[in-house]
Amino acid sequence: MKFTAQINVMPQKALLDPQGKAVGANLKNIGLEACGNVRIGKHITMEVDAADAAAAEAMVKEACEKLLINPVMEAFEFTVSAS
16 A cells, blocks of 8 residues: 655754754844744655554664664654545
């Protein structure tokens, strides 16, 4: 059965996000003072062929932990849905 995983990877909350800080500062420069606390991450979409949703979730978690993120600097969350 095919599943689609939507993975969001973000910098750890305790770490400085220089890219987010730069975007936040520039939002103020263009008159968007109400916008702030910007954090920049990445979004990954992945197709998984698995017997069931639990197996797909396990594969996605393993891919994240072993390849897609740096656990020292990044955190992740994901959803899996049938394709």
